[in-house]
Structures are given as C-alpha cells and as structure tokens.
Amino acid sequence: MAAAPGWKRHRFAVVLFATYAYFYQGADPNQHSRLFLTRALLFRHVINITADHSFTIDKSIFGDQFYSDKAPGLSVLAVPVQWMMTTVDRLFGYDDNSVFMQRAQLHFLTMVLCGLAGVAATLCVGRIVEGYGASAREKALCMVAYGLGTIVFPFSTALFAHQLAALMVLTCFLLVRQAEETPALLLRNAVLLGLVGSASITTEYPTGIIVGLCAGRLLLVQRGGWRTIAVGGALGAAPLLLLHSIYLWKAFGSPLSLPYNHVFEPFFRVHHEEGLVGVNPPTLGGAFGVTLSSYRGLFFFCPHLLLVFFGFGYWLRSGQHQRDLRLVTLVVIAYFFFASSYYAWDGGGSTGPRHYLPALAFWSLPFFFFIRESRVRFYVGLAFTAVSVFFMLVSTAVLVHQPEGEVLRSSPLYDTILASFFRGELALNPQDIRTLGPRFDASYNMGMFFGLKGLWSLLPLAALWALAYSFDAARSLRPARAARVS
Amino acid sequence: MKKNIVTGLFVVGALVGLYILYAHVASLHAAVVKANAIPWSTRFSDPEALASRFDVDQGPGFTLDDKVGALVIHRAANAGVPAGGHVELRSHPFRFDGGTARVRFKVSGLAPYDLFMGVESAERPDKRIWLVLRNDPTKPTFRLEGIDSLRGTDPEGDALLQYVEADKLAWGDGAEHTLGLRFEPTSQMIEVRIDDVPVASRLIGWSGGFSGRLVFGVRDRQDAAIDASFEEVDWVPSDGRDLAHGADLTETFLGSQVNPLRWQVFFQQEWRVDGQLPPLTTGDGLLMVGRSTSESAPEITTPVEICTMPFALTPLKLETEWDLHQLDLASVYVSIRNEIKTRSIEMDLANDDGKGTVALQVKGQLDGKRDVDVSNGPAFPATKAHLNATYDPWLRTLKVSNDEVKVFDHTYGLRREELVRVCFGTHVFPGGHSEAVLKQVYLHRAPY
Numbered sequence: 001m002a003a004a005p006g007w008k009r010h011r012f013a014v015v016l017f018a019t020y021a022y023f024y025q026g027a028d029p030n031q032h033s034r035l036f037l038t039r040a041l042l043f044r045h046v047i048n049i050t051a052d053h054s055f056t057i058d059k060s061i062f063g064d065q066f067y068s069d070k071a072p073g074l075s076v077l078a079v080p081v082q083w084m085m086t087t088v089d090r091l092f093g094y095d096d097n098s099v100f101m102q103r104a105q106l107h108f109l110t111m112v113l114c115g116l117a118g119v120a121a122t123l124c125v126g127r128i129v130e131g132y133g134a135s136a137r138e139k140a141l142c143m144v145a146y147g148l149g150t151i152v153f154p155f156s157t158a159l160f161a162h163q164l165a166a167l168m169v170l171t172c173f174l175l176v177r178q179a180e181e182t183p184a185l186l187l188r189n190a191v192l193l194g195l196v197g198s199a200s201i202t203t204e205y206p207t208g209i210i211v212g213l214c215a216g217r218l219l220l221v222q223r224g225g226w227r228t229i230a231v232g233g234a235l236g237a238a239p240l241l242l243l244h245s246i247y248l249w250k251a252f253g254s255p256l257s258l259p260y261n262h263v264f265e266p267f268f269r270v271h272h273e274e275g276l277v278g279v280n281p282p283t284l285g286g287a288f289g290v291t292l293s294s295y296r297g298l299f300f301f302c303p304h305l306l307l308v309f310f311g312f313g314y315w316l317r318s319g320q321h322q323r324d325l326r327l328v329t330l331v332v333i334a335y336f337f338f339a340s341s342y343y344a345w346d347g348g349g350s351t352g353p354r355h356y357l358p359a360l361a362f363w364s365l366p367f368f369f370f371i372r373e374s375r376v377r378f379y380v381g382l383a384f385t386a387v388s389v390f391f392m393l394v395s396t397a398v399l400v401h402q403p404e405g406e407v408l409r410s411s412p413l414y415d416t417i418l419a420s421f422f423r424g425e426l427a428l429n430p431q432d433i434r435t436l437g438p439r440f441d442a443s444y445n446m447g448m449f450f451g452l453k454g455l456w457s458l459l460p461l462a463a464l465w466a467l468a469y470s471f472d473a474a475r476s477l478r479p480a481r482a483a484r485v486s
Numbered sequence: 487m488k489k490n491i492v493t494g495l496f497v498v499g500a501l502v503g504l505y506i507l508y509a510h511v512a513s514l515h516a517a518v519v520k521a522n523a524i525p526w527s528t529r530f531s532d533p534e535a536l537a538s539r540f541d542v543d544q545g546p547g548f549t550l551d552d553k554v555g556a557l558v559i560h561r562a563a564n565a566g567v568p569a570g571g572h573v574e575l576r577s578h579p580f581r582f583d584g585g586t587a588r589v590r591f592k593v594s595g596l597a598p599y600d601l602f603m604g605v606e607s608a609e610r611p612d613k614r615i616w617l618v619l620r621n622d623p624t625k626p627t628f629r630l631e632g633i634d635s636l637r638g639t640d641p642e643g644d645a646l647l648q649y650v651e652a653d654k655l656a657w658g659d660g661a662e663h664t665l666g667l668r669f670e671p672t673s674q675m676i677e678v679r680i681d682d683v684p685v686a687s688r689l690i691g692w693s694g695g696f697s698g699r700l701v702f703g704v705r706d707r708q709d710a711a712i713d714a715s716f717e718e719v720d721w722v723p724s725d726g727r728d729l730a731h732g733a734d735l736t737e738t739f740l741g742s743q744v745n746p747l748r749w750q751v752f753f754q755q756e757w758r759v760d761g762q763l764p765p766l767t768t769g770d771g772l773l774m775v776g777r778s779t780s781e782s783a784p785e786i787t788t789p790v791e792i793c794t795m796p797f798a799l800t801p802l803k804l805e806t807e808w809d810l811h812q813l814d815l816a817s818v819y820v821s822i823r824n825e826i827k828t829r830s831i832e833m834d835l836a837n838d839d840g841k842g843t844v845a846l847q848v849k850g851q852l853d854g855k856r857d858v859d860v861s862n863g864p865a866f867p868a869t870k871a872h873l874n875a876t877y878d879p880w881l882r883t884l885k886v887s888n889d890e891v892k893v894f895d896h897t898y899g900l901r902r903e904e905l906v907r908v909c910f911g912t913h914v915f916p917g918g919h920s921e922a923v924l925k926q927v928y929l930h931r932a933p934y
Contacts, residue, residue, distance in 0.1 A: 099798045099905075292505055294513045299506045306506060309499025313492040348691070404691040411513035415520060415583065415694055435905065441797055441931075451932065453734070 020115035026429040026443030031159040032056035037068040037075035060262035073203025118156025122147035149388035162357035165204035194236025286340035290353035294411035304384035311366030335359035349401030424454025523723035530557040545571035563711035572705035579608035582698030585723040588666040596623040603702035735929040739772035761789025771923040776912040791911030801932040807925040813837040815918030851899040
C-alpha cells in the first residue's frame with residue numbers, strides 16, 4: 001500500500017527527528033549549566049545555580065552565588081518544557097529524582113529544543129534551495145547533507161545552544177529575503193527580525209554577527225525603508241534584550257556584564273580576561289584547526305563541504321541570486337574569523353568546531369549550486385555526502401564530546417571514534433546527568449536502551465529509514481525493470 | 487575578474503581536497519601505528535638503561551648511581567645548597583596515546599622531599615601531569631600537579647588533586663612501592679595508582695596523539711638527606727578497550743590482572759589483617775588471599791575486596807566461578823550493595839566452623855526491614871563453587887543457586903535504580919585464613 005501524500009510530505013522530517021531522538025548523549029558541564037538555570041528558574045524561582053553548581057565547571061560567580069556562564073536563551077526556552085514534564089511526572093507519580101527520569105527529562109528537552117531545531121533548520125535549507133529552483137532530489141540531497149552530513153547531526157542530539165541559534169539565524173535570513181521580495185511585509189518582517197535576532201543573540205552571543213549582517217543587507221537593499229526597518233527591528237528586539245539586560249543586571253550587577261566576564265574556573269578565567277571575553281585576533285592554529293585539521297576541521301569531518309569552493313564558483317558564474325551570494329560569502333567568512341579567533345575554537349570536547357555551527361546552513365547554498373544541473377556533479381556530491389553522513393553518524397553514535405588534543409597531531413575521528421565504532425563500543429560519554437564522576441551507563445542510544453548490543457543497537461534506526469523509503473525505492477526500480485522486459 | 491575568481495576558487499577547492507585526502511590517509515596510518523604501539527619497560531638493574539632511554543637534569547649536591555642494580559639518587563643533609571634542588575629524568579619522546587606510566591621505587595626513611603613521576607609534552611614541558619609523593623616525616627601525602635588541558639596554563643602552586651593522606655601506606659620503610667598514572671584519552675580520565683591500587687581519578691582534557699615524555703625524579707623542600715632508589719619505569723599503551731561499557735561484563739582476570747576502569751580494589755587498612763591479590767601463574771582468575779594476623783582481630787574482617795564501578799540497579803544476573811583453595815574460619819562472598827552502604831545483599835561461601843565444608847549463607851535486609859537477616863543453606867565440600875544469582879529490583883526477589891541447585895528465593899530491600907556496586911571479596915574470622923581464586927565473573931544488567 002502506498003504511503004499517504006501527507007505522510008510522504010513530512011516523512012523526511014519525521015525520520016530525521018527520530019534519528020536525532022534516537023541518541024541520548026549523557027551530560028557534560030555545558031548541558032548541566034544550561035539545565036541548572038532552567039531548573040533554578042522553574043523550581044526555585046531564582047537565577048543562580050548555586051544549589052547545583054558542584055556538578056559543572058561551566059559556571060560564573062558573582063558575589064557568593066554561582067550562575068550559568070552561558071547565554072540564557074536556551075535555558076529560558078526550556079522552562080515551559082521542563083514545567084510540562086514535571087507536571088506530567090507528578091500526575092502519574094513518577095519519581096523526578098530517579099536516574100531514569102533525570103535522563104528521560106534531559107533527553108526530552110534535547111529532542112524538543114535541539115532535535116526539532118535541527119529538523120526545522122534542515123527544512124529551511126530545503127525551502128531556500130527549492131526557491132532557487134532545486135529539483136526534488138537536489139533538494140533532498142541538500143537537506144541530507146546539512147541535517148545528517150554536518151555537525152548539525154551530533155549537536156541536534158545534545159542540549160547545546162548552537163543548533164537552536166542556527167535555526168534562528170536561518171529564520172532571520174528568510175525574513176530578510178521575504179522582506180526584499182515583498183516590500184509590503186517590511187515592517188512585519190523587521191519586527192520579526194528584531195525578535196528572532198535578539199532571541200538568537202541571547203541564545204548564542206556570537207550569532208549577533210550573522211544577525212547584524214542580515215539586518216545590514218536589508219538596510220542596504222531597502223534603503224528607502226530604513227526608518228521602518230530601524231523602528232520595527234528595535235521594537236522586535238527590545239523585549240528580549242531588555243529581559244536579558246535585567247537578567248545580567250540581577251546576576252552580575254550590570255546590564256552589560258556578560259556571564260563570560262565572570263567565569264569561575266581559573267583556567268577559563270585566564271582566557272576570558274583576554275581580548276573581548278576570549279575573542280582575540282584570529283590565530284593560524286585556530287584557522288587551520290576549524291577548517292583543515294584532523295582534530296576539528298570542518299572539511300575533514302564533513303568532506304562534502306569541500307565542494308562548496310566549487311559551488312561558490314558555479315554560483316558566481318550563474319549570475320543568479322547574487323545578493324544572496326554576497327551575504328552568504330560574508331557570513332561564511334565573518335563567522336570563520338570569529339570561530340578561529342575564540343580561544344576555545346575547538347569547542348573543548350566536541351565533534352568538529354561546534355562554535356561554527358550557526359553559520360553552517362549558509363554553506364548548503366553553494367553546495368546546491370555545485371550539484372544542480374549536472375548528473376556527474378550530483379553524484380559526486382552524493383558520494384561526498386555519504387562519507388560525511390557516515391562520519392557524523394559514527395561520531396554521534398560513539399562520542400559527541402570528542403577529546404581535546406593537539407591541533408597538528410590528534411585525530412579523534414580515527415583514534416577514538418572509528419576505532420570504537422568498529423569494536424562495537426558506542427555511547428562512550430561517561431558523564432552522567434545525576435551522578436558526580438564517571439558512569440559507564442551515562443549515555444546510550446535507543447537500541448541499547450532496549451537491550452541491543454554494540455552495532456546491533458543501530459539496527460532499529462537503519463530499519464526505520466529502510467521502512468520509510470523502501471516503498472519509493474521499490475517503485476523507482478519498477479519502471480526500469482518494466483522497460484528492460486519490454 | 488569573475489572568471490579569475492571562479493578559477494581561483496576551483497584551484498583552492500582542489501588543493502584543499504588534496505590536503506584533506508592526505509589528512510585522512512595520515513590519520514588512518516597514525517591510528518594503525520597506535521593500535522600496534524608496544525609497551526616499554528626500563529629496569530635500572532641494566533647499567534645501560536639510564537643512558538639509553540633517559541635525559542638527566544641533575545641539581546647541585548645530588549649524586550646518581552645506576553651501577554648498583556637500581557638508580558640511586560642521593561643527597562647528603564646539610565649539603566649547603568639552596569632548597570628547591572631536583573633531579574628530573576625524562577624519557578626519550580614517545581607517541582602518547584593513553585596508557586599507564588609507572589615507577590617502582592624505594593625510599594629510605596621519611597624526609598622533607600618530594601618524589602614524583604608523570605608525563606609531559608616533549609615540545610612543551612610545561613604541559614604536564616605529575617603525581618607527587620610528599621615524603622613527609624609526619625604525614626606522607628600525595629597530590630596530582632600539572633594542567634588539566636593540553637592548552638591550559640600551569641596553575642602555579644595549585645593542584646589537580648590536593649594533598650591526600652598516604653600515611654596508611656608504609657612509606658620510608660625501604661620496601662618497594664609504585665606510583666602509577668593511567669591516562670584514558672577516550673574517556674578523558676586520569677587515574678592515580680599507588681602500589682598498583684587505584685586511589686583516585688579525575689576527568690582531564692588530555693587526548694592522545696602527541697609526543698610525550700615520561701618524567702620521574704625527586705625534588706627537595708629543605709636541606710635534608712635524600713635517599714631514593716628507582717628500580718623500574720614502565721609505559722604500557724592503552725588499547726582503548728577498557729571502558730567496560732554496556733550492560734554485560736565478562737571478566738576472567740587474566741593472570742590476576744585487575745582492570746582499573748572496571749574494578750576498584752579495597753584492602754582493609756588494619757594491622758591485624760592481611761589481604762593480597764598475588765599474581766596467578768597458572769591459568770586465569772583472581773587469586774585472593776586473606777589472613778587474620780591476630781587472635782584479637784575484630785570478629786570479622788575483610789582483607790581484600792574488588793568492586794565494580796557504581797551503576798543503577800536494574801534486573802541483574804550474576805554468575806561466578808570459584809576455586810576454593812583454603813577456607814579456614816573464612817569465607818568468600820559476592821555482594822550487591824548500595825553506594826551509601828545502607829542496604830546490601832551478601833552471599834557468602836563460608837567455613838566458619840573449621841570443619842572443611844562450606845555452607846552458603848545469604849545476608850541482607852529483607853524488604854521493609856532494617857536489620858540484617860541471615861539464611862543458612864546446605865554445606866558442601868570446599869573445593870569449587872558456581873555461585874549464581876539473579877536479583878529483580880522491581881519485585882525485589884533474589885534467587886541464588888550453587889552448582890545449578892537453587893538454594894534461596896527471598897525478597898530483599900535493594901531498590902530499582904539505586905546506585906549499587908557488585909563486590910567480590912573474602913572475610914576472615916580471628917585466626918582465619920582464606921585463599922581462593924575467582925575464576926570468572928559474568929554480570930548481565932538488563933536495560934531500563
């Protein structure tokens with residue numbers, strides 16, 4: 001029986017979400033810090049995380065209180081989800097403090113805030129390339145390349161803010177394009193740009209670079225409407241920026257004092273006191289590290305992104321959507337400078353340069369210009385994407401928090417991830433949501449959860465993809481077979 | 487112009503692509519090299535060992551003698567040199583990819599100086615981790631010094647693990663001791679081992695893949711006599727397979743080896759009892775030896791015990807195989823107990839009457855009760871045992887069998903998802919003696 005059209009329309013999104021939800025990455029200081037702020041806001045009605053601070057090294061101190069050292073956006077957005085979970089738990093008499101429920105809650109929060117953000121951002125990418133005239137299979141390849149072939153995949157399975165911020169900046173980009181195409185929507189979109197942009201900034205401060213570039217482009221293109229843009233943008237941004245300033249003022253004594261100015265750990269403090277909260281002029285090590293290195297290099301982990309160089313060339317040659325090309329080029333370069341300027345450009349324990357993630361969607365557009373209108377280039381893109389998806393899958397399945405090392409020598413993908421994967425050792429993160437110290441059951445995937453071992457635990461995920469697409473695959477083979485017979 | 491930009495982009499893309507291809511081939515090669523890394527060991531009974539593997543940084547007043555079957559470092563008291571002198575010996579660089587560094591040494595007498603060993607980057611010696619024994623006359627202690635990330639700064643005067651008392655260990659007695667550091671880049675853990683017993687661990691941000699040196703030596707804190715001798719220095723690369731991850735654990739203790747990421751070892755610090763895990767030269771298994779050295783010992787003591795890392799209790803299946811060499815007024819046991827030791831179940835193979843037979847005894851808090859209940863099972867000849875158990879924390883039922891004969895079926899108090907360890911060890915009564923080999927452990931934990 002053929003699948004219903006509705007199901008087919010949403011199939012990719014559903015299966016992609018299920019893929020993200022399939023992995024539970026355990027905890028780490030970054031996730032802890034965000035989660036503790038959520039719980040402090042909801043349960044204790046305070047903004048400090050002093051009660052839980054001993055679980056995390058990612059924290060700030062002001063006076064005698066500890067605070068999350070992260071931008072608070074994600075934690076605030078998590079409050080209603082956490083409230084809903086707590087209410088349901090109480091309703092059914094579940095013990096919130098049990099290890100199982102603690103993990104289930106972190107897992108659910110991650111699904112809602114990061115998994116859904118990953119899916120939505122991937123759909124946005126599909127929508128943009130469709131607007132550029134992509135065929136169904138070109139669109140599908142662009143979405144797979146972005147959603148499963150980049151570090152979007154691992155970071156849609158952990159409670160980091162990068163993916164949520166990525167969705168927000170992509171939304172800003174879409175709002176700007178729509179406002180340009182439909183000037184009647186200028187005020188509405190300016191307000192929304194302000195709102196979403198400020199949400200992005202208060203979720204991940206550096207995304208201000210992309211938001212600023214988007215706003216700058218809108219001002220340049222709609223010069224005549226600059227007042228509308230300025231007023232609308234300010235109106236949209238004001239509520240969240242005001243709330244954020246109040247938060248900073250209450251926590252750190254000044255509306256301009258960022259959490260990163262007060263980090264507690266001496267190791268972090270040393271670096272955050274340099275430059276602009278740890279951002280200095282770009283370093284050669286950082287530039288090499290985030291692009292080419294076997295340690296955190298984007299091109300190393302996601303080889304299909306290599307084709308973006310060619311894609312930019314084809315895009316430029318095509319003469320189409322040149323305004324988008326200029327903005328995308330600026331975003332890619334500007335964020336590259338930020339990512340290689342931050343002292344922790346490698347993102348600590350990370351798969352690839354996670355700080356670069358919010359700009360990654362913009363790489364999908366030149367990738368589309370590489371694969372379009374050429375059968376050969378499409379299959380080259382498909383082959384490179386397959387490699388990227390494999391690397392991202394094994395990284396997500398084994399350990400998103402890949403160990404720190406030296407930029408020139410270490411290769412966590414080969415040394416740790418692939419070696420462990422082929423030994424059947426998955427979900428290695430020993431950091432638990434509730435227990436101090438390592439635990440060897442701190443992370444898992446849903447196959448392991450239901451008792452499958454090693455690589456077999458990935459079988460249900462493979463079965464899900466096979467089930468979702470087997471009908472179409474069979475149907476696509478049928479006409480060819482019929483033609484051969486005739 | 488546009489054409490030139492496009493051409494430039496294509497050229498850059500091709501060059502970057504070539505480099506990435508090279509990087510993958512190089513990484514694969516390095517991973518293979520790592521997988522084939524071999525351990526090395528230097529024994530200073532070989533007079534050539536020092537010169538062939540180590541560089542020496544020798545402070546004034548110190549003498550080194552490697553011609554006496556060990557590397558002896560000596561400095562006389564009141565040598566008239568300012569405090570802060572040291573002798574540091576650095577191995578030639580080797581590829582650091584995780585593993586265990588260990589030194590075997592003796593110190594003659596307690597004196598105010600530090601003895602240390604550790605690993606540092608060959609290119610940036612300030613990137614280091616040292617385990618320091620403060621050989622203090624009144625209170626020997628140890629601490630972990632260095633940085634917790636390869637890119638971190640050296641916290642001057644600070645430590646990763648602060649001073650921990652080591653006075654329960656008999657330092658300064660001229661006997662052999664070992665200091666060890668085990669690095670697991672996969673889990674970013676470092677484990678401190680004293681006399682081959684894990685005593686502490688810490689998460690650190692050190693990964694593999696760089697050129698490292700093993701460092702050891704002494705440094706003074708006062709103008710006091712220093713007399714230390716090093717006998718052996720080892721580096722054993724990790725094969726990265728020690729995480730004991732997942733629901734099942736099958737352990738055969740190859741040659742009495744105790745994997746420190748699976749097990750924690752506890753010896754009772756009590757002069758009236760002696761516990762050992764001596765090497766086993768024939769076959770697999772863990773030889774546990776316990777002896778009460780005094781008739782005035784407490785009623786029951788636990789000379790030695792090994793425990794799994796803590797985990798959340800789910801339905802559990804345990805199979806153990808024992809060779810019972812000698813159980814005189816002693817027992818071997820398997821226990822499941824929660825982390826705070828308020829609830830436990832213990833299955834003892836006990837010979838507490840000295841008659842040469844062994845009885846199976848199960849102790850634990852019955853469901854809803856705080857006091858320990860004891861159930862005695864049948865006796866059998868004391869040679870071998872297959873002690874198997876299942877525990878369902880949902881129903882709280884324990885089923886115990888010996889040699890496939892069901893012995894007990896009781897309801898106990900351990901709760902689901904409670905953080906527990908499974909422990910294996912030996913108890914001795916006053917004057918008792920135990921010697922048993924835990925041949926094999928199979929532990930299956932059902933998922934949630």
